[in-house]
Amino acid sequence: MSGENQEMQIDKPHESILKDIEFTITLLERSVSSLETRFASRALRKTSSYRHLLTPEILKIVIDTYVFDSVLNKQLCSSIGVEFTLPSGKQRVPEIELFVGYLVVVYLSDQKQHQVGITTVTDLIERSRTFNRRTLDPIQAKLFFFFSHFHDSNGNLAQIQSFATLLNILLKIYLTLNLIDQADKLVSKAVFPETVGNNQFARYMYYLGRIKAIQLDYSTSHRHLLQAIRKAPQTPAAVGFQQTANKLSIIVQLLMGEIPERSLFRQESLRKALVPYLQITQAVREGDLGKFQDALAKHSDVFHADKNMTLILRLRHNVIKTGVRRISLSYSKISLKDICIKLQLDCEEDAEYIVAKAIRDGVIDATIDHESGSMKSNEIIDIYSTTEPQNAFNQRINFCLNLHNESVQAMRFPHGAHKKELAKAAELLEQERQFAKNIIDSEMDEDSDIGEF
Known part of the structure; x- marks a missing residue:
């Protein structure tokens, strides 16, 4: 069979994905010609629709079509285990060749070939450093992400601390090594770019949320x-991140004294992953310390794997506080001994201390x-005579204002629209000048007529 027929047999089944890649390359070329990185960001987002369809055969076609640097071509072919053929053609812009390398890196990541991925992505990063082009920034950011991902999967993330230069990667390293103070200092001194894509912004917000949670700033x-x-x-590709972020959000809500919505635990993509956190939430809501301890012992491995064990241990005080509040609402008077039994505490002294602290913090009245060793609840007052409704209203107002500000910042306008407005304003200004000139000329004509008269 001739080589032409073989090529047709390879191309035909994958015609759709090759067209998608061709469209992506077109966006990259547009990004280079217009010096607008947003086209490159759009091209990278497009890869999520076909990354699961990538195969060595497809990647071989793409490499031979767009990578004419023989060294890079050979490296990429070796990474995916296909035969190298000497390329013939004019060398393309570095953005396109590095993007093809990025597709190879994505394929290696999906195939769990982390060791090969480390070698490939390291070579690509070193190659990208030889160019000083801002249009390469979005691709470099993706390469750095997979660089850290491969090392993290191999358990040697700490080795790249001196090599990583991107903010999100540094924050991930610091949080993995429990260097919270260094992560907080980095955030306070660094400025996160406003033009970054939603993926990186979401990751940055998650890291900020974890830092603030560890520092006891639960509202922020x-x-x-x-x-x-x-x-x-x-x-579906982002389900893992959604699960991780919602797990931490549930814990933070519980630490704030709030109970997450039941509908959150019923979402199809989150239901199975949030089962341990649902049991913790139920224990906190009911103020049942025994139930909390059982859930903690049963799902200890899950909480350690999620790196949330330290935060969950803080919830013990919330469970006890909720239990005391429920007891206070149920009984007008109850002995400290009974409180000790209901809360499963060790001794009555502990119960007395917990009740005294709850009274001081305003949890119960x-x-x-x-003398009698008991707690007496005061008469329940009208909640609307307290500041609680005002605090809840203020919290909702702040949420709406923040949502409005984020929406305004996320608004996009047509490229160059302001230039049209400037041209229109200049035209109006010229008309006003002409109108003023006509008035002056007419006044001069009137003065001349009066003089003649």
């Missing part, structure tokens, strides 16, 4: 996590009778 943490969840892609 919850706001960042909501932004991360909203900005994250709603595609009650008094302790030391």
